[in-house]
């Protein structure tokens with residue numbers, strides 16, 4: 598039996614849908630079962646929390662493979678490592694972890710450093726593992742949907758740095774592949790979308806799909822921090838996101854490869870299709 602954490606999030610929802618469509622039974626550990634996108638006799642739901650070892654223990658009964666993914670949070674690293682240890686103790690033989698492309702021994706920003714250290718922890722447990730290290734999620738653009746609707750522009754402190762944005766749903770589908778297929782143990786998958794582009798090109802492509810001019814405004818790090826501070830309460834998270842964006846501005850995500858397409862046996866989702874699907878969110882205000 599497979600267990601998914603983060604099954605109400607972007608990656609976990611897509612992993613669950615892929616398993617569901619393939620007819621593979623699985624279990625989820627979720628805080629709020631109402632948020633599950635799929636339901637049925639093949640989907641077992643354990644209500645719990647990654648900060649609650651008792652509910653984790655309940656969810657791990659009879660599990661052989663598990664997906665580790667949760668949102669960025671000050672306690673993320675500790676909770677993911679605790680879950681991994683409990684999973685290994687419970688006899689789980691293969692852990693698939695969503696990490697990030699910047700995770701590396703030399704990573705200094707808190708988020709990729711935590712991902713890398715958690716990867717090391719999982720390796721130390723002696724179980725099989727697969728690490729998914731995705732590029733920038735296309736879904737991040739939805740954070741700027743209100744700005745794009747209102748002003749036709751979005752601002753980021755990324756200069757002309759390039760990313761190979763990936764649809765988070767593709768990451769979830771890759772997770773389902775790694776959880777169900779053979780040959781994924783000991784693999785680090787660096788996952789990208791199909792195109793390497795800076796955000797001026799992102800804006801240009803969005804303009805083409807949305808049939809109106811969208812502009813990318815190069816923002817200073819200080820202005821980014823001031824705007825973000827209005828939405829993020831946690832000082833840790835604010836620092837973590839700002840240092841991550843400084844690394845991206847310096848080129849940490851300038852990599853494109855065919856791994857996602859190879860693993861999914863289809864092209865990775867492109868930005869145009871993504872924007873088309875979410876065009877309502879970017880539509881101008883009347």
Ligand SMILES: NC(=O)c1ccc[n+]([C@@H]2O[C@H](COP(=O)([O-])OP(=O)(O)OC[C@H]3O[C@@H](n4cnc5c(N)ncnc54)[C@H](OP(=O)(O)O)[C@@H]3O)[C@@H](O)[C@H]2O)c1
Pocket residue numbers: 602603604605606607608609626627628629632645646647648666667668669676695696697698708730731732733734737765
């Ligand atoms: N954004 C990017 O561009 C990017 C790029 C590369 C890698 N990543 C990595 O991707 C991961 C986030 O994936 P995502 O976008 O799928 O996340 P997401 O949409 O924010 O979903 C987070 C999931 O974690 C669950 N969760 C959070 N805290 C929990 C807890 N204490 N107990 C149980 N469940 C908990 C949430 O449950 P609720 O629904 O109950 O909140 C939700 O299901 C992060 O590790 C991030 O570093 C992101």
